[in-house]
Amino acid sequence: MKIEVYSPTIRRKEMDAVLTAMVEEKIGPGDRNRLLIQTAKEQIHFDCALALRSPAVALHLALKALNIGSGQAVVISALSPRYYFQVIDDLQLTPLFCDVAFDFPCMNREMIEKTIAEKDASVNVGAVVLHHTLGFVPDTAGVLELGIPVIEDISQSYVTWIKSLEKSETQNVYGAFYILGLEERDMLTSGGGALIFAMNKKDGSLLRNFTGIADEYCLPDINAALAAVQFRELQRNMERRDEIAKIYTQSSLRTRHKRFIAKSEDETNYFSFSLVLETGLKDVIAYAKKKEILLENAFEKTIAGSSTLENCPVSNSLALRTVLFPMYPRLRSSDVERVSRLIMTLP
Secondary structure, three states: OOEOOOOOOOOHHHHHHHHHHHHOOOOOOOHHHHHHHHHHHHHHOOOEEEEEOOHHHHHHHHHHHOOOOOOOEEEEEOOOEHHHHHHHHHOOOEEEEEOOEOOEOOOOHHHHHHHHHOOOOOOOEEEEEEEOHHHEOOOHHHHHOOOOOEEEEOOOOHHHHHHHHOOHHHOOOOOOEEEEEOOOOOOOOOOOOEEEEEOOHHHHHHHHHHOOOOHHHEOOHHHHHHHHHHHHOHHHHHHHHHHHHHHHHHHHOOOOOEOOOOOOHHHEOOOOEEEEOOOOHHHHHHHHHHOOEOOEEOOOOEHHHHOOOOOOHHHHHHHHHEEEEOOOOOOOHHHHHHHHHHHHOOO
16 A cells, blocks of 8 residues: 555544534635634734735735835745745745755755845845745744844744744744745645734734735635644644654664754754655655655755756755655554655665
């Protein structure tokens, strides 16, 4: 039996919530949209939030709320999702692509400073969009010291981020806005959608300008019902992810391929398990397929994965050599063992 590289963790509770919404014939944006926001606020304690139909809509509103003018620049990682570029281009803004390090897939302050220094002097930087790639958490405090508004995408790092929020020393390093994607492959899912929120009153007041947005931009209740259960089941799912990650990590110590290295447990929440390969990506994927285990290019759907960027050689290389292994809460123990053996025997 084939082991898929990804499977959403949808159990009876999620199914019952969605079915109830369908039976009540309340599937458009309404009470469950508001309930989702309230459920999220119990964990996050934000000042203001909106539940929207996609992360792309959330990023669009975040950039609009910051009042970034046409022609201004937005710094984004080369390993950001492709939709970042589309949104920035649609708003007639200029993307500045930033590289990453070989051992950590997120931008840092020094890399952003270098990217800005190399830009055309006539371009004014209006924002940094900080993507928490593959669940790794960048040094937001250092980036904020640049004095540029920061939008953080915590779709793949929500668990680690919420833990860091509980630490007193992090309370004063809020970005302007946060995007929590609820797409099929995000840490939490509604089948599609996103939360955008602001932590303090100053940024919350900017976000409140969009609370009257048309229903066509808002998350439907049928999706919100699913997401609300995902919030409540988060701890259970993360415990299972941690168990699987420990087994995979031990197996990876017996291979020559490299892992991204978090400096502490506060920097990753095992959204996924990846390896940077010393051999060809296609060969490894083909080898795994023979064993009925599906792998995929970790950065296929990123900006660097779709085109070669002149000033981002590390990202270009990682986009060709980083592979994702199956890792999700619904994996059976026997399947985890099969993947673990595969990791140890990779060519």
